[in-house]
Amino acid sequence: DDLECVHPPTQAHKASSSPLIIYLQNFITPQERAHLKQVSEPSFRRSVVAGHDGAQRSDIRTSQSTDVSRDAVVRCIEQRALRFQGFDTREEQLEPLQLVKYGPGEHYDFHTDWLDPQYSTSFNGGNRMTSFFVYVYVSNDTTGGGTNFPLVVPPRDERWCGLLECDDAYANGLTFRPVEGNAIFWENLTPAGLGDPRTEHAGLPVTTGVKIGMNIWTRQVPVSDEVRRQDMPLDF
Ligand SMILES: O=C(O)CCC(=O)C(=O)O
Numbered sequence: 001d002d003l004e005c006v007h008p009p010t011q012a013h014k015a016s017s018s019p020l021i022i023y024l025q026n027f028i029t030p031q032e033r034a035h036l037k038q039v040s041e042p043s044f045r046r047s048v049v050a051g052h053d054g055a056q057r058s059d060i061r062t063s064q065s066t067d068v069s070r071d072a073v074v075r076c077i078e079q080r081a082l083r084f085q086g087f088d089t090r091e092e093q094l095e096p097l098q099l100v101k102y103g104p105g106e107h108y109d110f111h112t113d114w115l116d117p118q119y120s121t122s123f124n125g126g127n128r129m130t131s132f133f134v135y136v137y138v139s140n141d142t143t144g145g146g147t148n149f150p151l152v153v154p155p156r157d158e159r160w161c162g163l164l165e166c167d168d169a170y171a172n173g174l175t176f177r178p179v180e181g182n183a184i185f186w187e188n189l190t191p192a193g194l195g196d197p198r199t200e201h202a203g204l205p206v207t208t209g210v211k212i213g214m215n216i217w218t219r220q221v222p223v224s225d226e227v228r229r230q231d232m233p234l235d236f
């Protein structure tokens with residue numbers, strides 16, 4: 001646990017102004033990726049989504065997920081995610097980092113990361129202000145598995161190709177390709193603090209290969225200790 005926290009030289013590219021979406025190249029290092037993959041491997045369980053009877057399995061989200069414990073590597077990534085958001089965001093606003101794993105045919109249908117008011121009480125830390133989705137592992141044979149924002153107009157410059165799906169029909173919106181080590185950051189809420197419907201997105205089906213991603217969600221206010229300890233209802 002005496003790891004020195006060294007942040008990689010991340011390059012940031014704005015992909016959309018409204019909603020704000022920023023693409024981050026080289027957000028996590030190869031060592032961090034290998035570590036996350038190794039520690040999470042035994043604990044993946046079928047993913048759940050928020051439902052009336054609490055967190056439940058659903059055809060909407062067929063991946064496997066797990067929280068990761070806050071070891072030195074994870075704390076270093078947390079500090080990076082906080083620092084990127086400026087100096088006003090507090091560590092207590094972070095949900096436990098969540099890894100998600102998709103095999104062939106697995107996907108996460110269109111959804112928003114912001115939650116219904118019933119799940120975003122101040123007890124729960126309010127709503128999810130921002131999201132990072134980090135590509136932790138993408139096997140060499142991976143096809144599919146992009147992250148699609150159907151309501152966002154894609155940027156046009158050719159230098160995006162490779163990072164984005166440039167051959168896609170314009171009407172399909174913005175699709176990021178899964179590129180290991182890179183991340184997407186976006187703001188989920190409008191300036192008034194309401195869920196922004198334009199942030200709707202999906203984890204497209206992985207056709208071949210395996211993709212492991214990581215969610216870093218920041219709440220509007222500190223998450224109460226009770227909720228942090230119960231680990232619920234944060235696991236969706
Ligand atoms: O798998 C993806 O590309 C996106 C996953 C996602 O949106 C989520 O887990 O909330």
Ligand SMILES: [Fe+2]
Nearest residue numbers: 111112113201
């Ligand atoms: Fe999401």
